[in-house]
Amino acid sequence: MNLMEGTDVWTLAVIIGLAGVTVLTRSLFFFSSEEWSLPDWAQRGLQYAPIAAMAAVVLPEVLMQQGQFLHTWMDARWMGAAVGAAVYFWRRDVLLTIVAGMLAYLPLHLVMGW
Amino acid sequence: MFFKAENYRHPAFMEAVRDLAPQVPGVAAWGLMTGVAMVNSGLSVFEAIAMTLFVYAGSSQLAALPLIVAGAPAWVILATGFCVNLRFMVFSLHLRKYLMHLPRLERMLLGYLTADMSYAMFTRRFENPSDDPSDQRAQAASLAGNTFLVWTSWIVASLLGIFLANIIPTSWGLGFAGTLCLVGILCSLASTRMRIFAAGVAAATAIAAYHLPLKLNIVLAIGVAVILSMSLERFGKTRKGQAA
Numbered sequence: 001m002n003l004m005e006g007t008d009v010w011t012l013a014v015i016i017g018l019a020g021v022t023v024l025t026r027s028l029f030f031f032s033s034e035e036w037s038l039p040d041w042a043q044r045g046l047q048y049a050p051i052a053a054m055a056a057v058v059l060p061e062v063l064m065q066q067g068q069f070l071h072t073w074m075d076a077r078w079m080g081a082a083v084g085a086a087v088y089f090w091r092r093d094v095l096l097t098i099v100a101g102m103l104a105y106l107p108l109h110l111v112m113g114w
Numbered sequence: 115m116f117f118k119a120e121n122y123r124h125p126a127f128m129e130a131v132r133d134l135a136p137q138v139p140g141v142a143a144w145g146l147m148t149g150v151a152m153v154n155s156g157l158s159v160f161e162a163i164a165m166t167l168f169v170y171a172g173s174s175q176l177a178a179l180p181l182i183v184a185g186a187p188a189w190v191i192l193a194t195g196f197c198v199n200l201r202f203m204v205f206s207l208h209l210r211k212y213l214m215h216l217p218r219l220e221r222m223l224l225g226y227l228t229a230d231m232s233y234a235m236f237t238r239r240f241e242n243p244s245d246d247p248s249d250q251r252a253q254a255a256s257l258a259g260n261t262f263l264v265w266t267s268w269i270v271a272s273l274l275g276i277f278l279a280n281i282i283p284t285s286w287g288l289g290f291a292g293t294l295c296l297v298g299i300l301c302s303l304a305s306t307r308m309r310i311f312a313a314g315v316a317a318a319t320a321i322a323a324y325h326l327p328l329k330l331n332i333v334l335a336i337g338v339a340v341i342l343s344m345s346l347e348r349f350g351k352t353r354k355g356q357a358a
Binding site for chain 2: 098
């Protein structure tokens with residue numbers, strides 16, 4: 001296996017940028033030694049950003065096919081995701097979510113071809 | 115840090131390792147699938163290894179993959195990663211008081227290593243920061259032990275996933291496990307009715323605006339969801355104020 005095969009500079013630069021984003025978001029408030037805190041409105045707004053970002057990334061992946069909203073219910077992705085979500089709310093365990101979602105998705109995808 | 119003797123020799127270090135041990139299978143499975151998903155999405159092995167070692171943020175890695183593959187502009191990918199990571203800013207604000215006694219580089223490194231699992235477990239173990247120097251040392255040692263175990267489990271599992279990905283055909287659709295990880299995190303964030311509202315608004319906006327260029331639908335969806343949620347929250351408060 002050639003480790004470098006298919007590696008391009010743009011992708012590596014984006015990866016380094018994403019590492020910078022991790023440092024920025026996880027360590028930002030550890031940098032300054034001053035006493036200070038966020039304004040209230042920013043703090044309130046911040047609590048909605050993570051779930052909004054997650055939903056905006058995941059749900060189009062699950063509910064759309066080739067840029068179109070699903071026009072058939074026979075799609076393995078939304079079914080797998082729905083089973084995964086149901087199991088999450090039942091057991092509160094991300095591992096079980098993945099296992100159950102894959103157990104629902106794989107037969108539909110591999111056997112039924114959905 | 116975990117390589118400092120004053121941390122790994124402290125009893126709080128091993129106590130944290132024992133506390134976190136039951137979470138290892140979950141972290142490892144997620145890391146493994148992230149490794150597989152990175153290679154299956156089309157990253158080269160070298161790129162996937164670099165991403166594992168440096169980015170160390172599963173949700174932003176998985177969110178970035180479809181954008182990288184689609185050739186979205188770098189700023190859109192970084193902005194998406196930033197938004198997905200915004201919760202970490204809240205964590206670092208919260209943990210500031212616990213770690214401010216450490217030198218800057220050391221507290222920034224500990225902050226960099228503190229992802230969701232570590233944050234949740236650490237703040238559960240220590241509900242309040244302390245002014246007492248020996249308590250502060252114990253807390254730092256505990257977070258060092260905690261992040262050491264989570265980091266090791268994640269990195270080893272991800273690297274394993276990267277190398278296994280080459281013997282697992284993409285047509286099996288195992289990359290869907292990455293989407294399911296995000297579904298799990300999405301569900302775990304849906305802790306209040308307002309947040310579920312925010313998720314609904316964001317999803318509807320992202321789907322409706324799917325054909326915007328540069329994957330701008332994601333940034334737009336986050337903006338619309340945050341503004342609508344804040345407005346609804348304020349409206350609810352005003353209504354309650356009038357009723358009282």
